[in-house]
Amino acid sequence: MPSISSKGLEMPASPIRKLTPYADKAKQEGKHIYHLNIGQPDIETPQVMLDAIKSISFKVWAYTPSEGTASYRNKLSTYYNELGYGITAQDILVTNGGSEAITIAMQACINPGEEIIIPEPFYANYNGFARSAGIIIKPILSYIDDGFALPPIAAFEELITNKTKAIAICNPNNPTGYLYSRKELEALRELCLKHDLFLLADEAYREFCYDGREFLSPMHLEGLEQHVVVLDTVSKRYSACGARLGCMITKNSALWNTALKFAQARLSPPAVAQIAAEAAVDTPQQYFDAVKAEYTDRRDVLVAGLNRISGVYCPNPGGAFYVVARFPIDNADRFCQWMLEHFAYENQTVMMAPATGFYSTADAGTNEVRLAYVLNTADLKKALVCLEKGLAEYPGRRV
Template sequence: MPKISHKGQQMPASPIRKLTPYADKAKLDGKKVYHLNIGQPDIETPEGMLNAIKNIDFKVWAYTPSEGTLSYRKKLTGYYNKLGYNITPENIIVTTGGSEAITIAMMACLDPGDEVIIPEPFYANYNGFACQSDIVVKPILSYIENGFALPPISEFEKLITGKTKAIIICNPNNPTGYLYSQEEMEALKVLALKYDLYLFSDEAYREFCYDGKSFISPMHLAGLDENVIVMDTVSKRYSACGARLGCLITKNKQVLAAGLKFAQARLSAGMVEQIAGEAAVDTPDEYFESVNKEYTSRRNTIVNSLNRMEGVYCPNPGGAFYVVAQLPIDNADKFCQWMLEEFSYENQTVMMAPATGFYSTPGAGLNEVRMAYVLNNNDIEKAMICLDEALKVYPGRSVGVEEVKAAR
């Protein structure tokens, strides 16, 4: 029998989705499963976006330009320039989801064997995208004790070699919800310029910043025009994950020219999605104000519930809609599977993502899980009761968070 490729063997499974068969079986067995594993919001997609699809009137469902339709790129330019990005439509390549923006950025900027530094824990699919492109991820640990703040720049410099070509940040962060400060972004700017590195900025959660804190993009920092590549998506901003519509933004003309060749190779992003995306730009501010208020409430519910549990610690995130919590467990992968296979409380259980998959460092995140607070407050409260009960009876219960801190 023919064998699969080495790359196919090395490709990591998604910690967000790999336990889905166990969740499906739990549902078939009659259990209610609270899905905190995936960032699929229950917030309604803006009405204008849905109406644009309903009112489509064309005779031929045609290809679009590889870089995206000009009308959509013009609308996007208006949106980003309101944020102070100072771009033109020529600075944008429309992509099939934010995922393709990341892969095109990697392929356009990095050669096989090149190294990219990523603060971890990080979005799990960066590992998969790096595997696809034969890029080497050089992780730099951030720690739950200080809320996963950016590690000192001196720690970045220890990792830089002749093969280092880029740094990737996700701000606000997935999976931790950490929101980078002005000072941290300025420090990254200095580093990128000193070593002539690309700075990839994944901004999928830009709209979700809490407690009056401000979002800072490297696009706001003077002198970085040739270094910055922004990867973005409509998935989270408009609760439109299924649209699979994103974009790559840069002022670096060489990157744009190379990226366009990769975009041409895959032909084009979807026409219907771009029509919907164009309408989405007109979403009123009130929509985001309401969503932000709702997510703030959900964040408070989940963080407060977690920190009341014995042996559990969860920092309060400044953005996005995720938390990483440290649990008194021996192994996050085992625990999350056990929750679906063997545990139920009042015929309910919780699906979470083991945090091991959000690290590249072996053994990191072994007692951590990521949870997405994308369900309503009532369901989050029920899920937290379920989790608390599970921790009381889990066979692999380990030491509490204070003992873990002391061991460090």
């Protein structure tokens, strides 16, 4: 029998999806599951996107340009320039989801065997993307007790070697919801300029900042024009995860031209999604105001509810729609699986993502869980009851 590739064997399983077989079995047993494991919002997609799809009248479903259609890139540039990014359509490369934006950026910026520094916990798929490209992630720990703030710049300095090529951040952060401050981003700017590093900024949750807090992109900082690579997606902004449409933005023309070669190798981004996303740029502000208010309510319900459970600690995030909470448990992977396999309260249970998969450091996050507040507040309250009951019965609970 032929052997599987070493790269394939080394690819990490998704902490977000790896428990799906247990959830499927629980559903077959008749249990209702509250899905807090994945960032799939129940918020309705803007009607303008859906109407654009219904109005399609082309006769041939053809390839689009590898960099994305001119009409979409032009329209998209207006969205970013309203945010003060100061870009042109020629700075945008349209991708098959935010995931492809990340993979293309990594491969265009970093050679196999070179290193990228990422504060952890971080989006779990960064591990897989880097592994696929032969890139080494150098994780730098952030801590729940200070809300997962950016680690000290001195800690970054200690990790930088002649193989270090880039730093990556997700802001607001997935999985923690942490929103980086101006001071933190300016410190990263000085670090990248000092060591001539790329700064990859995953901004999938840009629209979701709470309590009047400021969102700042590295694109807003002078001096980083040749260093910043913004990675984005329509998935979260418009609750359109199935569109699989994202983009990479850079003012570095050499980098953009290099990224285009990777885009040409995969042919083109999806035609229908670009039509819908072009229309979505005209989504009225009241849509986002209502969504932000809804997520704020959900966050408040979940964070307060978690902190009321004995032994649980959850910091209050400034953005995105996730929290990472610390539980009094022996092992997050066991606990999350046990909740699906062995527990039900009134025939209900909760699916979560063990935080271990959001770390690269061995044994980090073993008592932490990521929860996504993508359900309505009534369901979140029911999920919290299940969690408290389950934690009380869990054999691996620690006092």
